[in-house]
Every structure is written in C-alpha cells, then in structure tokens.
Amino acid sequence: MRLNIGSTFAVRPPGILRGVTALLVFSWMAVSGLLAGPLLEFEAREIDLGEITRGESRDGTFTLHNRGDQPLLIHRVKPACGCTLADYDASIAPGESGEIRVTVHTETLQGPIARSIGVDTNDPEAARISLIVRADVKYSVMLLPGANARMSNVRNGMEKAFILVKKEPTELGSLEIRDLQATIPWITTQATRLTEVRPAGDGMPTGRAGDWVIELGIGADVEYGSRNERITFKTGLTREPEISFPVGVVVRPPVNLSHEALTIVPGSPVEPLLLTVRRKLDPSTLKITAEPKTIDVTVESTGPRHYSVAVRWDGEQPEEGSLSISVAEMTPYVIPVIRKAAD
Template sequence: MRRTMVLLVVFSLLSVWGVAQQTSEKPPEGPQPSADFVQKIIDFGPVAKGEKLNAVFEVRNLGQAPLEITQVRPTCGCTVANFDKTIPPGGTGKINAEVDTTAFLGPISKAIIVFTNDPQMRNATVVVKADVKAFIEALPRSLLRFNVLQGEPATDKVTLVASDGSTFKVLGVDAPEGPYQVKFRELAQEERMANYSGSQWEVVVTVPGDAKEGMLNHKLTVKTDSPKAPEVPLTVSGLVRPIIQVAPAEIAFGSVPNDAPVGRNIVLINNRQGFELKIEKVEVGEPFTTEVVPLQAGQRFQVAVTLPAGTAKGRTLKTTLKITTNDPTRKVIEVPVQATVQ
C-alpha cells in the first residue's frame, strides 16, 4: 500500500513537471520584435597602430513590436559610444563602437555582446576585426626605461624606421607630461640600421638632472608626415632616485606619555656609487636629543631621535631635524619632527 502511494506521488510530480515544461516552452503570444543584424562582423583590414576604429553596426527590426536593446557589453579594448535603445517595427537602429589600437599589434578581434527583447535572439555577438600594423616602428622597442639618480641626467633613444621602406619626416615630439628633453634627427647613411630601407630617424629622450624624485610613467607622441602613421606612440617608464634617500620622510611621535623616554628612527641611504657619505653634524630643537648609528660605512646611517622623560604634559612639540653631510648636492637634509605629550 505504502509503495503504491509513493509511486502515485512520483507520477503526479512528473506530470506537473511535464506540464510546466510545456508551458515554459510555449511561444509568446501577440506581436513580437525580430532582430536582424545587417553585418555581424566589421573587418577594417590593415590599420596603423594608434588609429581609433569607429564601427557602426546596424540592427533592423523585422518584427511587429518595438525591439528593445537592453544592454551592450563590449570586451576588453573596445568601448561602445552609444546605441539606439528602441527600434520600431520596420525600423533600423545603430550601435556605435570604438576600438583604440594603441595597445595592439597584429590581428585583433573584439567582440560585443548585444542583449535584446527578441524572444528568438535574446543576445547576439558582433565583432570588430583589424590587422594592426606599425607602419613606422620604434627600435629596439617603443618603451624607454630609466633608473636615474637625482642630479645626474640620463638619456635613452630609439630609431624610427618604416616597415614598408617608405620615406617620412619627423615633424615634432609631444611630451605634455614629465620633465623630458627631446631631440630628433634623420640618420646619415653611415649611421643607418642594416636591413631597413627608407627613412630612419633617431629620437633622443633625456631626463634632466633637476627632475623631481619619483616614478616616471608617461606617454610621448612622435608626429610624422606619413599618412599611414601620423603619430608614433612612445612610453617612458622608470624611477628618479634621490642621491640620499631618507626613510621615513618625517618623524611623527604621535601622542606619547612623559614618564619614560620615547624614540623614533630614520635611515639615510647613499645611492651615489663610488661616493663615501659622511654625516658631519646633527641638530634638533629641544627637548629632543639625537644619536647617529653607522649601519654600513659610507652608505647607510640610522639617526635616532629621543624625547626624554619628564617633558611637560599637554604640549605639541614641532621642530626640524637638520643633518649636515659631505655631499655637495645635499649639504643639509631637513626632516620635520612632531610629538604630542600627554
């Protein structure tokens, strides 16, 4: 009896599931939209590196109800400027996509997924294709790397050649950011790189000695008269290191008690090769005291700053630690010092 009841329940559930499946698969009633893409693949063929490709995909509504484009999702390297969200029956809409080829070289294929309310085509994929060519190449590479010691200028250079052997001229170099000094010239016959015909130009980039400490990460644009490559992008990457590195750059005690001495340390690192750094004098305002500890002769020093016990409470102390060295470029190093005594 119990087995019979179980079988009846199972058969009932299967019947309900079957009806539900039929119901879910039942086509929608009434007028419906119908999406038809005039062209799902737009192939630009060979294009110059750095060129921005504008692709326009047309979508026709062959149905009897408005076609809604609910979402357009581009893949990496492609952006969708705009698209028609509603297309009336018998109408045609557009999806405008853009691909910036600056970061690409060789054949590329960028997909865009289009979501609609067409019951027969909930989503569709359109593709932008191209063969990105550097008609003017920067050799040995378009990336210039620097590891610069502050106060000492550094130079790197590239040679521009035409991959198709054509002639061209460099008109100028835009360097809107960064401290760079840029020069360019056409190479004489005896200076040219072998195995390359056509024009050859040298572009020299210099980081001057007065460049500020910090990271280098900038874009340069070489302007040419070549119709195939009017702009040639270059990237500058690297670091300008201080001659004497101070870490940390300030001494912050924070809130400290007055019943015991409290200390903080900074480290001086000599980045100049072949030079023996010496600390000649260290000064700091009262009530702070200092001590210099050599960590590596001529290269690394620790300067300890101490706030002695018994300092009056309720005071915020601000002063400057002054370190005199034998380095002619950084004779005096100043480090802010601050402490609040509870």
C-alpha cells in the same frame, strides 16, 4: 488473436525512431516552458572600421537581438586591448535589439589590426563569446620596436630608450624630425639621422640611411615615482605631420625608507628612520640635511648599506620641516618632518 508488437517496431529504421522521439520531447519541453530563457543572436561578430589615419579614433557598433522569451543580460564587455573602449546595453527585453558600441584609439597602432572583445551573458549557450574589431591604420612613419617607450632607473639597460623611426614606403617626401620634445623637462631627447646601415641600439632593429633614431634619457632634477608622459615631434610629411607617442617612466629614489614621514611629539620617543641605500649606488656618498637647522640628525651605520637615522627637534610649538636625503649625483629625496603640540 495475437499481436506481435516487437516484430512491428523491429522493421522501423532506428534513426526514424530517434528523430520522432526527440521531436516529441522537444515539443513537450517547449509547451511546458522548460526551454524558456534568453537567446542571443548577433548580426555579425566581426566589424571592419576600414582605413584610419593613426592618431584618429573610430567608432563601431555590434547589433544583437534577443530571440528568447526572457531578458538577455550582458554581464560584462571586456576589450583585450587598452586601445579599445566599449559601452553597451546591459539588458535586452525578449524580441528587442541592443548594441555594443566600441571606440578604437589608434595613436599606438600601425598597419592592419584585429582587436578582440570578450562578452559575458546570461544565455547558457553563449555565456562567453568573442567579438573582433578590424581596421587598417595608415601612418607616415613606423616606430620600432613599437609606438611607445619605457624607461626606469631600477633595471640595468632601461635608463635610456631608443625608437627607430622609418618612413612608410608609400609616403611621399623626406622624413625630417624637428621640434622633438617631452612633456616634462627632465626627460632628455635627441634625434639622429642615420647615414649608414647599423643597429639603432642594443637589441634594436637595424636602421638604414635616411632612418632616424630617437634617444630618450632620464636627466637631472627628476620627480620620483611612476608617471606616463608623451614625446612629440614633427615629421615634414603629409599624412602625419606630427607624431605623439607615450613614454612610461619609473624613477625610484636613491634610498628605501621604513616610513615616508616623521612625526615628533614633545615628550614622546621618536621612532628612528631606517634607511637602505639602493644597490649600484655608493653608500659613502650618503648625505642627510635638515630644514630648519634646529632639527638634529644622527646617522648610525647598521650594515654595508643600512643606516638608522635618529631625529630630534626641540620645541613646543607645531612646526613643519623636512629631511633631504641624497646619494651620489641623484636628485635629493625629501620627506616631511612634522612637530606636533603635546596633548
């Protein structure tokens, strides 16, 4: 008796063979536990928070399930925008559900928005996924080029900031900017109503009659360093009667120093203070004074903008003083001088 096995299988469609083989392999892997692990499932990867009046915050929740047989771990949840904060359940047991809770802050937003959130998990098939939060931020006025401002005395053209304020078309009433103020006194503020079509400033959008231009500047008696402050004003409108937006300010001192403090120990040499006057400032206006007057200061030029400053302070008792460094009309930059007792 002869069996022709080859001819028997030859008449079967190859697709059926592949399907049967895959099913057998899958069943064997499932029984042997090779497919064990977490299995992430979201009820929705996008949520819509609806209409929000600018300045308000709105919460939303993404619900997720672990359909696997091992714990699902959420390694990281990272919003792409600083306006969105997220909290989440870091571990979800098999068969259980968890949440990713988000809060959207809208003070710098306007109009329809979509903010993404990256999620890293231990599910091999969903190691990195992206969620989307949508909303429609309603507002009374549009701030251009954006609902924030930046100023700096380091780069040309950034000593002032301009914001074009336009009334939103569906808002009733007349835009009237009043009580414009900054959270610190040395940021100067001015609001001007436009009476004709013209650019709001260098590189700014064009404004029309009835729009307003807010001009911010860096005034006198500044505090050196980087800081975030706020600008507020009243609009005379119903939906947003008051507007507040952030302004980032960077004010560098007139000089660069080798160190930001001097320590003097009687009987020990004092390292000279190396000083460079910033570009765009006149080095001939450099002036250094000491307090108390018993501190002796000697300034030696070592280059067109470079100086070596020697400081001597006789005495044995510990005491604190200061050096005041000024250039042109800028606010003096003060560094501490500390005299310590000899060991």
